[in-house]
Amino acid sequence: EDGSQLWLRFPAKNGISPEKIMAKGNSPMLNIARRELTGHWQGQGVELRLEKSLKNLKDGYRITSSSEKIVVSAPKESGLLYGVYHILRLQQTNADLNNLNITEKPSYDVRILNHWDNLDGSVERGYAGHSLWKWEELPDTVSPRYEAYARANASIGINATVLNNVNASPNMLREDYLKKVKVLADIFRPYGIKVYLSVNFSSPKVLGGTENSDPLNKEVQKWWKEKAAEIYKLIPDFGGFLVKANSEGQPGPQDYGRTHADGANMMADILKPYGGIVMWRAFVYSPSKEDRAKQAYLEFVPLDGKFRDNVIIQIKNGPIDFQPREAFNPLFGALKKTPEMVEFQITQEYLGQANHLAYLAPLFKETLESDTYANGKGSTIAKITDGTLRPGKLTAISAVANIGEDTNWTGHQFAQSNWYAFGRLAWNHELTSEQIADEWIKMTFTDKPEFVNPVKQMMLTSRETVVDYMMPLGLHHIFAGNHHYGPEPWGDYKGGRPDWSPVYYHQADAGGIGFDRTQTGSNAVSQYFPPLNEIYGNIRTCPENLILWFHHVPWDYKMKDGKTLWDELCYKYDSGVQQVREYQKTWDRMQSYIDEQRFSEVQSRLKIQAKDAVWWKDACLLYFQTFSKRPVPYDIERPVNELGDLKKIKLNMGHHN
Numbered sequence: 001e002d003g004s005q006l007w008l009r010f011p012a013k014n015g016i017s018p019e020k021i022m023a024k025g026n027s028p029m030l031n032i033a034r035r036e037l038t039g040h041w042q043g044q045g046v047e048l049r050l051e052k053s054l055k056n057l058k059d060g061y062r063i064t065s066s067s068e069k070i071v072v073s074a075p076k077e078s079g080l081l082y083g084v085y086h087i088l089r090l091q092q093t094n095a096d097l098n099n100l101n102i103t104e105k106p107s108y109d110v111r112i113l114n115h116w117d118n119l120d121g122s123v124e125r126g127y128a129g130h131s132l133w134k135w136e137e138l139p140d141t142v143s144p145r146y147e148a149y150a151r152a153n154a155s156i157g158i159n160a161t162v163l164n165n166v167n168a169s170p171n172m173l174r175e176d177y178l179k180k181v182k183v184l185a186d187i188f189r190p191y192g193i194k195v196y197l198s199v200n201f202s203s204p205k206v207l208g209g210t211e212n213s214d215p216l217n218k219e220v221q222k223w224w225k226e227k228a229a230e231i232y233k234l235i236p237d238f239g240g241f242l243v244k245a246n247s248e249g250q251p252g253p254q255d256y257g258r259t260h261a262d263g264a265n266m267m268a269d270i271l272k273p274y275g276g277i278v279m280w281r282a283f284v285y286s287p288s289k290e291d292r293a294k295q296a297y298l299e300f301v302p303l304d305g306k307f308r309d310n311v312i313i314q315i316k317n318g319p320i321d322f323q324p325r326e327a328f329n330p331l332f333g334a335l336k337k338t339p340e341m342v343e344f345q346i347t348q349e350y351l352g353q354a355n356h357l358a359y360l361a362p363l364f365k366e367t368l369e370s371d372t373y374a375n376g377k378g379s380t381i382a383k384i385t386d387g388t389l390r391p392g393k394l395t396a397i398s399a400v401a402n403i404g405e406d407t408n409w410t411g412h413q414f415a416q417s418n419w420y421a422f423g424r425l426a427w428n429h430e431l432t433s434e435q436i437a438d439e440w441i442k443m444t445f446t447d448k449p450e451f452v453n454p455v456k457q458m459m460l461t462s463r464e465t466v467v468d469y470m471m472p473l474g475l476h477h478i479f480a481g482n483h484h485y486g487p488e489p490w491g492d493y494k495g496g497r498p499d500w501s502p503v504y505y506h507q508a509d510a511g512g513i514g515f516d517r518t519q520t521g522s523n524a525v526s527q528y529f530p531p532l533n534e535i536y537g538n539i540r541t542c543p544e545n546l547i548l549w550f551h552h553v554p555w556d557y558k559m560k561d562g563k564t565l566w567d568e569l570c571y572k573y574d575s576g577v578q579q580v581r582e583y584q585k586t587w588d589r590m591q592s593y594i595d596e597q598r599f600s601e602v603q604s605r606l607k608i609q610a611k612d613a614v615w616w617k618d619a620c621l622l623y624f625q626t627f628s629k630r631p632v633p634y635d636i637e638r639p640v641n642e643l644g645d646l647k648k649i650k651l652n653m654g655h656h657n
């Protein structure tokens with residue numbers, strides 16, 4: 001039992017006989033639906049019915065049932081396939097299959113994974129082994145995992161994938177690579193998954209030998225046009241481009257004095273006749289005096305209204321970078337005319353990578369449910385991005401994948417739940433974290449309540465636990481420089497970019513700690529709509545879980561529970577450590593309910609997590625204590641490390657920033 005089956009553990013016995021499936025047509029997609037039913041469905045007969053009148057459901061479907069028959073009806077075949085996975089999920093979680101009356105419509109049109117996979121097989125911020133894509137073997141050798149990947153995604157409603165890193169190699173667009181991409185696209189297509197590529201803005205110059213890659217240069221436009229024709233000839237349903245431009249050293253339109261809109265529109269015009277889209281990333285910041293958290297907003301708000309309608313701005317959930325907790329990105333809602341999509345990170349770059357158990361649905365939900373107030377109260381990020389408040393626009397949601405060639409796909413057995421949770425929320429963002437965890441546990445392990453309940457509790461609290469032992473109360477980016485795994489709050493890379501140094505983010509000094517983003521500081525609060533600018537800007541009303549994100553707070557500041565800030569910080573770190581110890585106890589009690597292999601793999605990773613939590617707590621408290629000059633409250637665990645020793649730890653996990 002190695003976890004390779006993910007949540008797809010349908011009964012081993014055969015399913016119903018082919019005669020009990022009523023479906024017209026023989027397309028590859030319908031045949032997959034049939035195969036899943038004959039392989040695994042053990043209930044009443046199933047009718048799959050295409051119904052044009054249900055057009056409003058898009059990729060969705062209806063399910064009705066009696067004891068004799070289940071009817072899945074949908075406007076498109078993709079809906080029928082998703083409906084089949086829905087009933088299989090119901091069967092697997094032991095739901096009552098009679099008298100069903102279900103209507104499902106996806107929250108987003110494009111539900112997309114972003115792989116940060118390089119052509120050499122490495123994966124940027126990947127912690128589950130090498131890339132799943134075997135570029136050197138393709139197009140001739142086809143790994144069975146390509147189809148398994150497509151099936152897993154289809155089972156949760158993911159319908160799109162970007163195959164390569166946003167730090168894109170121009171070579172991705174070379175003819176030989178496109179032929180490899182075509183093979184993957186052909187495998188994914190019957191599972192309803194479209195392929196997209198990250199593109200390097202300098203591709204025309206690098207590959208085509210044009211003088212430059214200026215988006216207004218006719219030669220450059222011609223190159224892209226021909227490239228698009230070549231791509232669509234191979235892959236007629238190709239989805240489009242994802243672009244990281246003028247960000248962290250990547251080339252972009254600004255290299256030629258053009259704007260992000262000039263760059264995005266040039267590509268959008270070329271993809272438009274084919275139905276392709278451009279996902280243009282808002283993750284831009286430069287080493288200027290301006291607070292990094294403000295830069296995307298400053299860059300993109302003036303361009304609102306200047307983008308083509310097949311451009312969508314892809315925005316990270318927070319304004320810095322996938323931290324355990326961030327305030328939401330103020331760009332959400334600020335663009336009134338331009339479609340916006342969220343970019344989450346499933347791979348746990350900043351949440352303990354593949355060693356720590358962190359169930360991320362609560363983080364995803366926290367963002368989606370954040371009220372931007374852009375159109376008055378109730379303007380949640382979910383409603384801004386799903387079309388409710390911006391009707392008639394392209395809708396999409398994305399996340400950086402945590403998938404690699406590891407047998408269990410994601411490194412940590414529990415990291416599978418984050419892939420699962422993203423897919424489920426992309427399909428229906430109203431599902432709760434608890435519902436999703438409940439399904440996932442039952443499908444992945446067992447439905448015994450003695451297992452489900454404690455494990456669910458552990459999952460539901462796990463992200464907050466990571467926040468507590470790493471960066472409570474709104475602290476952020478105090479990771480060791482290149483690998484983003486362990487703590488380095490003392491990091492001060494003199495001579496380098498200030499906004500890559502931890503001391504830039506926590507600002508600890510004798511007076512207190514935290515980044516002043518109020519009017520007396522960077523005034524990032526002004527980028528939020530009223531009343532949020534006031535709420536965040538006032539230390540008395542700012543939510544305490546973001547207090548050090550928005551304020552420089554005196555060490556003796558009285559928190560709502562009456563403790564001083566310093567004591568509160570100590571208790572938070574300690575509670576993070578204690579929680580992980582509880583998870584170890586919880587997990588050890590679960591041994592008899594599941595297989596030995598997955599049990600012991602999780603057990604040994606929890607040991608690492610417990611050690612790391614202490615490492616974080618000691619490093620941060622001992623270091624911050626050099627400023628606060630106050631004792632660690634006497635009833636919490638004493639440090640077991642010396643600050644000097646912790647400062648010497650160098651992990652060999654090299655990376656650029």
Ligand code: BDP
Binds near residue numbers: 166283321657
């Ligand atoms: C950061 C990563 C870096 C990515 C960058 C991005 O550290 O590897 O290239 O984001 O999203 O989180 O472009």
